[in-house]
Amino acid sequence: MKKKLLTAIAAGVPLVAAVYLPTASAQTPTPASAKPFDCASMPVRAPAGTEVEAVAAVRDVGGTIKGTGVLRGEVTGVPAFCKVTVTLTHPGEGDHATVTTWLPEKGWNGRFQALGGSAYLAGDNGVGMGTAVKNGYAATTTDAGVGDALDVSWALNSDGEVSTTPLKNFASRSQHEAALVGKEVVGAVYGRHAAYSYFTGCSTGGRQGYMEAQRHPDDYDGILADAPAVNWDEFEVATLWPQVVMSNEKTFPSGCELDAFTDAAVKACDSLDGARDGLVNDPERCDFDPRGLIGTKVACDGVELTVTAADAAVVRKIWDGPRTASGKKLWYGVPIGADLKGLAAVTTGPDGTVEGSPFPVPAAWVRLWLKKDPSFDLSQITYRQFTQLFEQSQAEYDEVIGTDDPDLSGFRASGGKLLTWHGQADQFIPTQGTVAYRKQVERKMGGSERVDDFYRLFLAPGTNHCGLNGTDGSADGLAALTAWVEHSKAPKTLPATLVDASGQSVTRDLCSYPEVSRYKGHGDPNVASSFRCLLPPRH
DSSP: OHHHHHHHHHHHSOOTTTSOOOOOOOOOOOOOOSSOOOOOOOOOOOOTTOEEEEEEEEEEOOEEEEOOTTTOOEEEEEOOEEEEEEEEEOTTSOOOEEEEEEEESSOOOSEEEEEOOBTTBOSOOSHHHHHHHHTTOEEEEEOTTOOSTTOOTTSBOTTSSBOHHHHHIIIIIHHHHHHHHHHHHHHHHHSSOOSEEEEEEETHHHHHHHHHHHHOTTSOSEEEEESOOOSHHHHHHHTTHHHHHHHHHTOOOOHHHHHHHHHHHHHHHGGGGSSOSSOOSOGGGOOOOGGGGTTOEEEETTEEEEOOHHHHHHHHHHHHOOBOTTOOBOSOOOOTTSOGGGTSOEEEOTTSOEEEOOOHHHHHIIIIIISOOTTOOGGGOOHHHHHHHHHHHHHHHIIIIIOOOOOOHHHHHTTOEEEEEEETTOSSSOHHHHHHHHHHHHHHHTOHHHHHTTEEEEEETTOOTTOTTBTTEEEOHHHHHHHHHHHOOOOSEEEEEEEOTTSOEEEEEEEBTTOEEEEOSSSOTTSGGGEEEEOOTTO
């Protein structure tokens, strides 16, 4: 069970070592520091509403940094750095949030980078910080006073009520305070402030980046926020939908059968971009009907299974997404082409009984923040109760952690740039939630062209949750962002290496939304130059 859980987490949250490591290679010559590098404790001004409890500074020789917690991972070749730890509290609230800043002893590139978290982890586990230092950045992260990626012990207080202070820290407050503290530490150690400040994150980290743009538009010059967990109050409940469907339909397709549906859909919709390249370029146009697989034989661990009408009905509902009992659409489903096993996982007991195995992140949200009951049986949720939970989450938590305010006028006025990529095969955060947010911003702020001036979205075919720079290829979003911020070179495309259905690496230029990539009709389909970006037919 532990191995399976770690595998799910490694696939489902942005993971430092294997997944999310922005590695901007652009180096900006910077003048020598205004004073000799001195790794020593210093006075730090407390951000408004906080008190500084402690400040500690220690020199770290670098080398290999091993990631903490369930995410683990490691980065090698990290140069010596100064590690400054500042502990903050909000008087009367009893919390203790730690802001950690790593400053390279030599070769600082003059930039500041803050790093976001994963799942219920508010900050980086060390590997992203080490990577940032290795690339010349002074880096900051915060634990917000909460725990590891799956540690939700802070959710409820001793009375069984939601603990509002740590939730507020996790949702927004601590990231802004980390920006203020981290920048001050940089100025104290180097004797001058960073020339440019950036925020990077994926999933929870992506949501935190959007939160910064919405609520604290002056904190960063550039924000790289990938596969962002915006619309948190909605999608966290929505991602429990596959389990609710299986429980209510009393049908639990095996992992092999789920893979058969995914493979068939990819095969059917592969050529929508003009080339059979193992990548579904525009899943929203894919109209594959899972009922076409009824009666198909599937080999699974030496046993031959037959796909049933009930199996197809379950998959159809999962792809369609959650709806009310009357058919009103609540949220987006798992994208066609994404791994259905992420949210529709099952377990088989010793007696052969099959039951659902909910992904831990939405399971915790529903049990703790909505039901306030750690032992609540998720398998008993009816369709009607699901709608009630969805609406309850919206009502109670949208203003706290929804992070879906489309008014980015403050960020635009500050000169900030926001860049996002999102995998179109994201099995944990529906890609269309990010697309919907971008459309809301366009409606609020004058249309697509005006929004493109400061906010660009790139969709990555065949890419799972936070999969670039990991299992599904690579893209240097931070390099594109620094070029945009520092040299006004807005990215028309985002060069990437993707992994197709056969496991082969192919190059692609990710298109700036709403454009999609289409094969030119000639040339090697494995190279980016054989494709061009065009508006999809529905536009």
